[in-house]
Amino acid sequence: MGFYKNFKKSGVDYFDARGYLTFNATKFIDIQFGFDKNFIGNGYRSLFLSDWGNSYLFAKINTKVWKLNYQNLFMELMPQFTKKGDTLLDRKYAAIHHLSMNVTKWLNIGLFEGIVFGRKNRFDFQYLNPIIFYRHIESTIGSPDNAIAGLDFKANVAHKLQFYGQFLLDEFVLSEIKNNPTSWVNKWGIQAGMKYIDAFGIRNLDIQLETNRVRPFTYSHYDTLANYTHYNQPLAHPLGANFQEFLGIVNYQPAPKWYINLKAIYYKQGLDSSDNNFGGNIFKDYTTRKSETGFAVAGGRQATCINTLLRVSYEWKENFFFEVSGQYRKFTIKDLPGESNTNIVTAGIRWNMFRRDYDF
Numbered sequence: 489m490g491f492y493k494n495f496k497k498s499g500v501d502y503f504d505a506r507g508y509l510t511f512n513a514t515k516f517i518d519i520q521f522g523f524d525k526n527f528i529g530n531g532y533r534s535l536f537l538s539d540w541g542n543s544y545l546f547a548k549i550n551t552k553v554w555k556l557n558y559q560n561l562f563m564e565l566m567p568q569f570t571k572k573g574d575t576l577l578d579r580k581y582a583a584i585h586h587l588s589m590n591v592t593k594w595l596n597i598g599l600f601e602g603i604v605f606g607r608k609n610r611f612d613f614q615y616l617n618p619i620i621f622y623r624h625i626e627s628t629i630g631s632p633d634n635a636i637a638g639l640d641f642k643a644n645v646a647h648k649l650q651f652y653g654q655f656l657l658d659e660f661v662l663s664e665i666k667n668n669p670t671s672w673v674n675k676w677g678i679q680a681g682m683k684y685i686d687a688f689g690i691r692n693l694d695i696q697l698e699t700n701r702v703r704p705f706t707y708s709h710y711d712t713l714a715n716y717t718h719y720n721q722p723l724a725h726p727l728g729a730n731f732q733e734f735l736g737i738v739n740y741q742p743a744p745k746w747y748i749n750l751k752a753i754y755y756k757q758g759l760d761s762s763d764n765n766f767g768g769n770i771f772k773d774y775t776t777r778k779s780e781t782g783f784a785v786a787g788g789r790q791a792t793c794i795n796t797l798l799r800v801s802y803e804w805k806e807n808f809f810f811e812v813s814g815q816y817r818k819f820t821i822k823d824l825p826g827e828s829n830t831n832i833v834t835a836g837i838r839w840n841m842f843r844r845d846y847d848f
Contacts, residue, residue, distance in 0.1 A: 489502040489503075489504055489542070490502075490504075490541075490542030490543065490719045490721070491503065491542075504543070505523070505543075506522070506523060506524040506525070506543050507522050507523060507524065508520055508521060508522020508523070508524050508546075509521055509522055516551055516552055516553050517549065517550070517551050518549075518550045518551075519547070519548070519549055519550075520546075520547070520548040520549075520550070521546070521547045521548075522545075522546065523543050523544065523545050523546075524543050524544075524546070525539035525541070525542075525543050525544075526539065526546065526548070526561060527539040528559075528584075528586050528600065528640075529640060529652075529654055529679075530640070530642045530650070530652040530681075531652055531653075531654070531679055531681045531698050531700075532681070532696060532698055532735060532737060533679065533698065533700050533725055533733070533735075534654070534679075534724060534725070535638065535654045535656040535677045535678075535679050535700065535702065535724050535725060536584075536586070536600045536602070536638055536640070536654060536656065536724060537561075537584060537602070537723060537724060538722075538723065538724050538725065538726070540721070540722070540725075540726045540848075541718055541719065541721035541722060541723060541726075542718060542719040542721055544563050544564060544565055544566075544718055544719075545563070545564040546561060546562060546563045546564070547561075547562045548560065548561045548562075549618070555589050555590040555591075556587065556588070556589050557587075557588045557589075558585070558586075558587045558588075559584075559585065559586040559587075560583075560584075560585060560618050561582075561583070561584040561585075561586075562581075562582075562583050562584075562611075562615075562616070563581065563582040563583075563584070563718075564579055564581055564611075565579070565580050565581060565582055565604070565717075565718040565719070565723075566578065566579060566580065566718060566719045567579075567580050567606065567712065567713045567715075567717070568712065568715075568717060568720050568771050569720065578606075578713075579606075580604065580605065580606040580713050580714065581604070581605055581606070581607070581611050581612070581615075582602060582603065582604045582605070582723075583602070583603050583615040583616075584600070584601070584602040584603075585599075585600070585601050585602075586598060586599070586600045587599045588640075594643060594644045594645065595641070595642070595643050595644075596641065596642045596643075597639070597640070597641045598639065598640045598641070599637075599638075599639060600637060600638040600639070600640060600654075600656075601635070601636070601637045601638075602635070602636050602637075602716075603615055603633050603634065603635050604633065604634045604709075604714050604715070604716055604723075605632070605633035605634070605714055606711070606713035606714055632711070632714075633714050634658075634707075634709040634711075634714040634715060634716060636656060636657065636658045636707070636716065637656075637657050638654055638655055638656040638657060639654070639655045640652070640653065640654040640655070641653055647685075648684060648685045648686060648687075649682065649683070649684055649685075650682065650683040650685075651681070651682050652679075652680075652681050652682070652683075653678070653679050653680045653681065654677075654678070654679040655676070655677075655678050655679075656676060656677040656678070656702075656706070656724075657675075657676050658675035658676060658677075658705075658706045658707060659673045659674065659675035659676075659705075659706075660676075661673050661674075668781055670781050670782050670783050670784055671780060671781050671783070672704065672705050672767065672774070672777055672779075672780060672781065672783050674703055674783075675703055675704075675705050675706040675707075675708075675729075676702075676703050676706060677700070677701060677702035677703065677706055677725075677729075678700075678701050678702075679698065679699070679700045679701075680698070680699055681696065681697060681698035681699070682696070682697050682698075683695070683696045684696075690740075692740060692741035692742070693738070693739075693740045694738070694739045694740075695736070695737070695738055695739075696735075696736070696737040696738075696739075697735075697736050698734075698735050698736075699732070699733060699734050699735075700725060700731075700732075700733040701731070701732045701733070701785060702725060702727075702728075702729045702730065702731055702785075703729065703730070703767075703783075703785060704729055704730040704758065704766060704767025704768065704783040704784075704785070704787065705729060705730075705767035705770075705774045705777070705783070706729040706730075706767075706770070707722065707723075707724065707728065707729055707770040708729065708767070708769075708770045708771075708772060708773075708774045709773075709774065710773055710774060710775050711773075712771060712772070712773055715770050715771060716770060717770060717771060720771075722770060726847075726848040727755065727757055727768075727848065728768055728769060728770040728771075729767055729768055729769075729770050730757055730758040730766060730767045730768035730783075730785060730786060730787065730788065731755050731756065731757035731758070731768065731785070731786060732755060732756055732757075732785055732786055733753065733754070733755035734753070734754045734755070735751070735752065735753040735754070736751070736752050737749070737750070737751050738750040738751075745802055745803045745804070746800070746801070746802055746803075747799075747800070747801040747802075747803070748798075748799070748800055748801075749797070749798070749799040749800075749801070750796075750797070750798050750799075751795075751796065751797040751845075751847065752794075752795070752796045752797075753793070753794070753795040753796075753847060753848075754792075754793065754794050754795075755792070755793050756786045756790055756791065756792045756793075757786055757790070757791050757793075758784075758785070758786045758787045758788030758789065758790055758791075759788055759789040759790070759791050759821065760772075760788060760789070761788065761789055764778055764788065765777045765778070766783065766787055766788030766789075767783055767787075767788075768788065789821055789822065789823075789824075790821070790822040791819065791820065791821045791822070792819075792820055792822075793817065793818065793819045793820075794816075794817070794818045795815070795816075795817045795818075795846075795847065795848075796815065796816050796817075797813060797814070797815045797845070797847075798813065798814050798815075799811060799812070799813035800812055800813070807839065807840045808837070808838075808839045808840075809837070809838045809839070810836075810837055811834070811835070811836055811837075811838055812833075812834065812835045813832075813833070813834045813835075814831075814832070814833050814834075815830075815831070815832040815833075815834075815846065816829075816830070816831055817829070817830040817831075817832075817846070818830075832846070
Protein backbone atom coordinates (compact mmCIF):
# COMPACT_ATOMS: atom_id res chain seq x y z
CA MET A 489 0.00 0.00 0.00
CA GLY A 490 1.11 3.55 -0.57
CA PHE A 491 -0.31 5.87 2.10
CA TYR A 492 -0.13 4.64 5.67
CA LYS A 493 0.25 6.01 9.18
CA ASN A 494 1.13 4.58 12.56
CA PHE A 495 -1.68 3.16 14.67
CA LYS A 496 -1.20 3.13 18.45
CA LYS A 497 2.18 1.61 19.45
CA SER A 498 2.91 -1.09 16.88
CA GLY A 499 0.09 -1.03 14.35
CA VAL A 500 -0.25 0.49 10.90
CA ASP A 501 -3.37 2.07 9.44
CA TYR A 502 -3.82 2.55 5.69
CA PHE A 503 -6.43 2.83 2.99
CA ASP A 504 -6.58 2.01 -0.71
CA ALA A 505 -8.97 3.79 -3.08
CA ARG A 506 -9.07 3.12 -6.83
CA GLY A 507 -11.36 3.95 -9.71
CA TYR A 508 -11.43 4.92 -13.35
CA LEU A 509 -13.76 5.83 -16.20
CA THR A 510 -13.56 4.28 -19.66
CA PHE A 511 -15.41 5.44 -22.75
CA ASN A 512 -15.29 4.81 -26.50
CA ALA A 513 -14.08 7.91 -28.31
CA THR A 514 -14.46 6.21 -31.71
CA LYS A 515 -14.92 2.68 -33.01
CA PHE A 516 -11.19 2.06 -32.68
CA ILE A 517 -10.18 4.27 -29.72
CA ASP A 518 -10.89 3.80 -26.00
CA ILE A 519 -9.96 6.43 -23.43
CA GLN A 520 -9.48 5.67 -19.74
CA PHE A 521 -8.92 8.13 -16.91
CA GLY A 522 -8.64 7.47 -13.21
CA PHE A 523 -6.55 6.58 -10.16
CA ASP A 524 -5.39 2.97 -10.31
CA LYS A 525 -2.59 0.66 -11.47
CA ASN A 526 -1.61 -0.71 -14.88
CA PHE A 527 0.23 -3.84 -16.03
CA ILE A 528 2.02 -4.39 -19.35
CA GLY A 529 3.04 -7.94 -20.22
CA ASN A 530 1.96 -11.57 -20.20
CA GLY A 531 3.89 -12.90 -17.19
CA TYR A 532 3.39 -13.01 -13.46
CA ARG A 533 5.95 -10.21 -13.23
CA SER A 534 6.54 -7.37 -15.65
CA LEU A 535 9.82 -5.65 -16.42
CA PHE A 536 7.95 -2.85 -18.24
CA LEU A 537 5.16 -1.75 -15.88
CA SER A 538 3.71 -3.71 -12.97
CA ASP A 539 0.65 -3.38 -10.75
CA TRP A 540 2.66 -4.35 -7.68
CA GLY A 541 3.20 -0.84 -6.29
CA ASN A 542 0.96 2.06 -5.37
CA SER A 543 -1.83 3.50 -7.53
CA TYR A 544 -1.41 6.78 -9.45
CA LEU A 545 -3.35 9.27 -11.53
CA PHE A 546 -3.30 8.29 -15.21
CA ALA A 547 -4.83 8.81 -18.62
CA LYS A 548 -4.70 5.97 -21.15
CA ILE A 549 -5.55 5.95 -24.84
CA ASN A 550 -5.90 2.51 -26.43
CA THR A 551 -6.18 2.23 -30.20
CA LYS A 552 -7.05 -1.01 -32.05
CA VAL A 553 -6.71 -1.02 -35.83
CA TRP A 554 -6.40 -4.17 -37.94
CA LYS A 555 -3.89 -6.42 -36.14
CA LEU A 556 -2.36 -3.56 -34.15
CA ASN A 557 -2.97 -2.49 -30.57
CA TYR A 558 -1.38 0.82 -29.56
CA GLN A 559 -1.41 2.13 -26.00
CA ASN A 560 -0.52 5.64 -24.80
CA LEU A 561 -0.23 6.02 -21.04
CA PHE A 562 0.41 9.28 -19.17
CA MET A 563 1.03 9.11 -15.40
CA GLU A 564 1.46 11.53 -12.52
CA LEU A 565 3.87 9.98 -10.02
CA MET A 566 5.62 10.90 -6.78
CA PRO A 567 9.39 10.75 -6.23
CA GLN A 568 10.88 9.19 -3.11
CA PHE A 569 10.21 11.14 0.04
CA THR A 570 10.29 11.06 3.81
CA LYS A 571 6.93 12.23 5.07
CA LYS A 572 7.08 14.54 8.06
CA GLY A 573 3.65 15.69 9.11
CA ASP A 574 1.10 17.24 6.79
CA THR A 575 2.84 18.55 3.68
CA LEU A 576 2.34 18.67 -0.08
CA LEU A 577 4.40 15.96 -1.78
CA ASP A 578 6.29 16.70 -4.98
CA ARG A 579 5.34 15.25 -8.36
CA LYS A 580 7.09 13.67 -11.30
CA TYR A 581 5.66 12.27 -14.51
CA ALA A 582 5.89 9.38 -16.94
CA ALA A 583 4.78 8.75 -20.49
CA ILE A 584 4.62 5.24 -21.96
CA HIS A 585 3.94 3.73 -25.38
CA HIS A 586 3.26 0.07 -26.11
CA LEU A 587 2.63 -1.10 -29.68
CA SER A 588 1.75 -4.76 -30.26
CA MET A 589 0.83 -6.69 -33.38
CA ASN A 590 -0.70 -10.10 -34.04
CA VAL A 591 1.83 -11.27 -36.61
CA THR A 592 -0.02 -14.58 -36.99
CA LYS A 593 -2.94 -16.23 -35.22
CA TRP A 594 -0.51 -17.64 -32.66
CA LEU A 595 2.24 -14.99 -32.39
CA ASN A 596 2.07 -11.48 -30.94
CA ILE A 597 5.07 -9.16 -30.71
CA GLY A 598 5.34 -5.72 -29.14
CA LEU A 599 7.48 -2.60 -28.75
CA PHE A 600 7.65 -0.70 -25.49
CA GLU A 601 9.13 2.64 -24.48
CA GLY A 602 8.86 4.80 -21.40
CA ILE A 603 10.12 8.14 -20.11
CA VAL A 604 10.21 9.23 -16.46
CA PHE A 605 10.92 12.92 -15.92
CA GLY A 606 10.58 15.76 -13.46
CA ARG A 607 10.01 19.45 -14.26
CA LYS A 608 9.46 21.04 -10.85
CA ASN A 609 5.92 19.70 -10.56
CA ARG A 610 4.85 20.38 -14.12
CA PHE A 611 4.30 18.11 -17.09
CA ASP A 612 6.55 18.47 -20.15
CA PHE A 613 4.02 18.81 -22.96
CA GLN A 614 6.46 17.53 -25.59
CA TYR A 615 5.80 14.05 -24.20
CA LEU A 616 2.14 14.30 -25.20
CA ASN A 617 3.33 13.36 -28.68
CA PRO A 618 1.30 10.21 -29.47
CA ILE A 619 3.83 8.79 -31.94
CA ILE A 620 6.16 6.07 -30.70
CA PHE A 621 9.92 6.63 -30.19
CA TYR A 622 10.22 9.09 -27.30
CA ARG A 623 13.99 8.77 -27.34
CA HIS A 624 14.25 11.34 -30.15
CA ILE A 625 12.24 13.89 -28.14
CA GLU A 626 14.27 13.19 -25.00
CA SER A 627 17.50 13.80 -26.93
CA THR A 628 16.36 17.05 -28.53
CA ILE A 629 15.57 18.65 -25.15
CA GLY A 630 19.04 17.85 -23.77
CA SER A 631 18.71 14.17 -22.72
CA PRO A 632 17.93 14.90 -19.04
CA ASP A 633 15.35 12.15 -18.49
CA ASN A 634 15.22 8.41 -17.86
CA ALA A 635 14.36 6.61 -21.10
CA ILE A 636 13.81 2.86 -21.33
CA ALA A 637 12.72 0.64 -24.22
CA GLY A 638 11.87 -2.99 -24.75
CA LEU A 639 10.52 -5.86 -26.82
CA ASP A 640 7.98 -8.48 -25.80
CA PHE A 641 6.30 -11.49 -27.37
CA LYS A 642 3.62 -14.10 -26.77
CA ALA A 643 3.33 -17.38 -28.70
CA ASN A 644 0.45 -19.84 -28.32
CA VAL A 645 1.35 -23.40 -29.32
CA ALA A 646 -0.93 -26.44 -29.72
CA HIS A 647 -3.81 -24.79 -27.80
CA LYS A 648 -2.20 -25.74 -24.47
CA LEU A 649 1.16 -23.99 -24.31
CA GLN A 650 2.02 -20.31 -24.22
CA PHE A 651 5.57 -18.98 -24.34
CA TYR A 652 6.22 -15.34 -23.49
CA GLY A 653 9.03 -12.98 -22.72
CA GLN A 654 10.29 -9.42 -22.36
CA PHE A 655 13.58 -7.71 -23.04
CA LEU A 656 14.14 -4.35 -21.38
CA LEU A 657 16.94 -1.97 -22.38
CA ASP A 658 17.85 0.94 -20.13
CA GLU A 659 21.34 1.70 -21.44
CA PHE A 660 23.10 0.57 -24.60
CA VAL A 661 26.76 0.88 -25.50
CA LEU A 662 27.60 -1.83 -28.03
CA SER A 663 31.34 -1.81 -27.37
CA GLU A 664 30.77 -2.34 -23.65
CA ILE A 665 28.34 -5.21 -24.20
CA LYS A 666 30.81 -6.92 -26.55
CA ASN A 667 34.06 -6.24 -24.72
CA ASN A 668 33.15 -5.53 -21.10
CA PRO A 669 30.04 -7.45 -20.00
CA THR A 670 30.41 -6.40 -16.35
CA SER A 671 30.38 -2.66 -17.14
CA TRP A 672 27.83 -0.64 -15.18
CA VAL A 673 26.35 0.79 -18.40
CA ASN A 674 25.08 -2.65 -19.47
CA LYS A 675 21.66 -1.94 -17.97
CA TRP A 676 19.10 -4.43 -19.19
CA GLY A 677 16.62 -7.05 -18.04
CA ILE A 678 15.12 -10.18 -19.55
CA GLN A 679 12.08 -12.33 -18.81
CA ALA A 680 11.21 -15.79 -20.16
CA GLY A 681 8.21 -17.87 -19.23
CA MET A 682 5.67 -20.50 -20.22
CA LYS A 683 2.12 -21.48 -19.31
CA TYR A 684 0.83 -25.04 -19.66
CA ILE A 685 -2.98 -25.36 -19.70
CA ASP A 686 -4.58 -28.68 -18.65
CA ALA A 687 -1.08 -29.93 -17.96
CA PHE A 688 -0.30 -33.61 -18.64
CA GLY A 689 -3.89 -34.11 -19.81
CA ILE A 690 -5.33 -33.28 -16.37
CA ARG A 691 -8.33 -31.00 -16.74
CA ASN A 692 -8.12 -27.66 -14.87
CA LEU A 693 -4.47 -28.15 -13.93
CA ASP A 694 -2.47 -25.13 -15.08
CA ILE A 695 1.28 -24.64 -14.59
CA GLN A 696 3.34 -21.48 -15.07
CA LEU A 697 7.14 -21.23 -15.00
CA GLU A 698 9.02 -17.93 -15.24
CA THR A 699 12.46 -16.44 -14.76
CA ASN A 700 13.47 -12.78 -14.53
CA ARG A 701 17.00 -11.39 -14.68
CA VAL A 702 17.85 -7.68 -14.29
CA ARG A 703 21.34 -6.21 -14.44
CA PRO A 704 22.71 -3.78 -11.81
CA PHE A 705 21.71 -0.09 -12.07
CA THR A 706 18.79 -0.80 -14.42
CA TYR A 707 15.89 1.64 -13.81
CA SER A 708 18.14 4.02 -11.84
CA HIS A 709 19.25 7.51 -12.94
CA TYR A 710 21.74 10.20 -12.00
CA ASP A 711 18.75 12.42 -11.12
CA THR A 712 16.88 10.45 -8.46
CA LEU A 713 13.73 12.35 -9.41
CA ALA A 714 13.75 10.46 -12.72
CA ASN A 715 14.35 6.90 -11.48
CA TYR A 716 11.73 4.30 -12.42
CA THR A 717 9.79 4.49 -9.16
CA HIS A 718 6.62 5.88 -7.64
CA TYR A 719 5.69 6.56 -4.00
CA ASN A 720 8.85 4.89 -2.64
CA GLN A 721 8.20 1.71 -4.65
CA PRO A 722 9.50 0.34 -8.00
CA LEU A 723 7.25 0.73 -11.02
CA ALA A 724 8.28 -2.61 -12.51
CA HIS A 725 9.68 -5.59 -10.60
CA PRO A 726 9.39 -5.30 -6.78
CA LEU A 727 13.06 -6.29 -6.31
CA GLY A 728 14.32 -3.32 -8.34
CA ALA A 729 17.55 -4.49 -10.03
CA ASN A 730 20.63 -6.72 -9.68
CA PHE A 731 18.75 -10.01 -9.25
CA GLN A 732 17.89 -13.37 -10.79
CA GLU A 733 14.47 -14.80 -10.00
CA PHE A 734 12.75 -18.14 -10.66
CA LEU A 735 9.11 -18.84 -9.93
CA GLY A 736 6.59 -21.62 -10.45
CA ILE A 737 2.82 -21.48 -10.04
CA VAL A 738 0.34 -24.36 -10.04
CA ASN A 739 -3.41 -23.74 -10.18
CA TYR A 740 -5.77 -26.69 -9.89
CA GLN A 741 -9.55 -26.89 -9.74
CA PRO A 742 -10.39 -30.45 -8.62
CA ALA A 743 -14.13 -29.74 -8.32
CA PRO A 744 -16.45 -26.95 -9.54
CA LYS A 745 -16.15 -24.80 -6.40
CA TRP A 746 -12.70 -25.78 -5.13
CA TYR A 747 -9.41 -24.05 -6.02
CA ILE A 748 -5.86 -24.97 -5.06
CA ASN A 749 -2.95 -22.60 -5.62
CA LEU A 750 0.70 -23.49 -5.08
CA LYS A 751 3.43 -20.91 -5.61
CA ALA A 752 7.21 -21.13 -5.17
CA ILE A 753 9.63 -18.22 -5.68
CA TYR A 754 13.41 -18.27 -5.43
CA TYR A 755 15.70 -15.31 -6.05
CA LYS A 756 19.19 -14.08 -5.41
CA GLN A 757 20.03 -10.38 -5.32
CA GLY A 758 23.12 -8.26 -4.76
CA LEU A 759 22.68 -5.81 -1.89
CA ASP A 760 24.76 -2.75 -1.08
CA SER A 761 27.33 -2.69 1.67
CA SER A 762 27.67 0.29 3.97
CA ASP A 763 29.82 2.29 1.53
CA ASN A 764 29.37 0.58 -1.86
CA ASN A 765 26.58 0.91 -4.42
CA PHE A 766 26.27 -2.40 -6.29
CA GLY A 767 23.25 -1.33 -8.36
CA GLY A 768 20.39 -3.15 -6.67
CA ASN A 769 18.79 -0.12 -5.04
CA ILE A 770 17.18 1.79 -7.93
CA PHE A 771 16.46 4.77 -5.66
CA LYS A 772 20.17 5.60 -5.49
CA ASP A 773 21.99 7.96 -7.83
CA TYR A 774 24.06 5.65 -10.07
CA THR A 775 27.01 8.07 -9.97
CA THR A 776 27.61 6.94 -6.37
CA ARG A 777 29.20 3.71 -7.67
CA LYS A 778 32.92 3.33 -6.92
CA SER A 779 34.01 1.71 -10.20
CA GLU A 780 33.10 1.49 -13.88
CA THR A 781 33.21 -2.29 -14.19
CA GLY A 782 33.00 -5.51 -12.17
CA PHE A 783 29.21 -5.55 -11.82
CA ALA A 784 27.69 -9.02 -12.23
CA VAL A 785 24.07 -10.01 -11.57
CA ALA A 786 23.60 -10.60 -7.82
CA GLY A 787 27.04 -9.12 -7.17
CA GLY A 788 27.70 -7.39 -3.87
CA ARG A 789 26.35 -8.75 -0.60
CA GLN A 790 24.35 -11.63 -2.01
CA ALA A 791 20.93 -12.28 -0.52
CA THR A 792 18.86 -15.38 -1.29
CA CYS A 793 15.18 -15.94 -0.65
CA ILE A 794 12.82 -18.92 -0.87
CA ASN A 795 9.13 -18.06 -0.67
CA THR A 796 6.43 -20.78 -0.87
CA LEU A 797 2.66 -20.54 -0.58
CA LEU A 798 -0.19 -23.08 -0.52
CA ARG A 799 -3.79 -21.82 -0.63
CA VAL A 800 -7.10 -23.69 -0.74
CA SER A 801 -10.30 -21.79 -1.61
CA TYR A 802 -13.98 -22.74 -1.68
CA GLU A 803 -16.39 -20.49 -3.62
CA TRP A 804 -19.64 -20.74 -1.67
CA LYS A 805 -21.44 -18.11 -3.75
CA GLU A 806 -20.25 -16.11 -6.76
CA ASN A 807 -17.09 -14.22 -5.67
CA PHE A 808 -17.65 -15.27 -2.05
CA PHE A 809 -14.71 -17.40 -0.90
CA PHE A 810 -13.69 -19.29 2.23
CA GLU A 811 -9.89 -19.57 2.18
CA VAL A 812 -7.05 -21.09 4.17
CA SER A 813 -3.37 -20.69 3.36
CA GLY A 814 0.11 -21.36 4.63
CA GLN A 815 3.25 -19.50 3.61
CA TYR A 816 6.92 -20.00 4.40
CA ARG A 817 9.68 -17.50 3.56
CA LYS A 818 13.39 -17.92 4.24
CA PHE A 819 15.76 -15.00 3.65
CA THR A 820 19.54 -15.14 4.15
CA ILE A 821 22.52 -12.88 3.40
CA LYS A 822 25.83 -14.51 2.51
CA ASP A 823 28.57 -14.30 5.15
CA LEU A 824 26.17 -12.90 7.74
CA PRO A 825 25.12 -15.14 10.64
CA GLY A 826 21.49 -16.06 11.06
CA GLU A 827 18.54 -15.95 8.73
CA SER A 828 15.07 -14.46 8.61
CA ASN A 829 12.28 -17.04 8.57
CA THR A 830 8.63 -16.07 8.27
CA ASN A 831 5.61 -18.37 8.68
CA ILE A 832 2.13 -17.09 7.92
CA VAL A 833 -1.07 -19.12 8.38
CA THR A 834 -4.37 -17.52 7.41
CA ALA A 835 -8.05 -18.42 7.36
CA GLY A 836 -10.76 -16.06 6.27
CA ILE A 837 -13.60 -14.93 4.07
CA ARG A 838 -13.19 -12.90 0.89
CA TRP A 839 -16.15 -11.31 -0.87
CA ASN A 840 -15.73 -9.32 -4.11
CA MET A 841 -12.24 -8.40 -2.95
CA PHE A 842 -8.77 -8.73 -4.43
CA ARG A 843 -6.33 -11.05 -2.72
CA ARG A 844 -3.18 -9.67 -1.11
CA ASP A 845 -0.09 -11.78 -1.74
CA TYR A 846 3.29 -11.41 -0.05
CA ASP A 847 5.26 -12.57 -3.08
CA PHE A 848 8.64 -10.86 -2.76
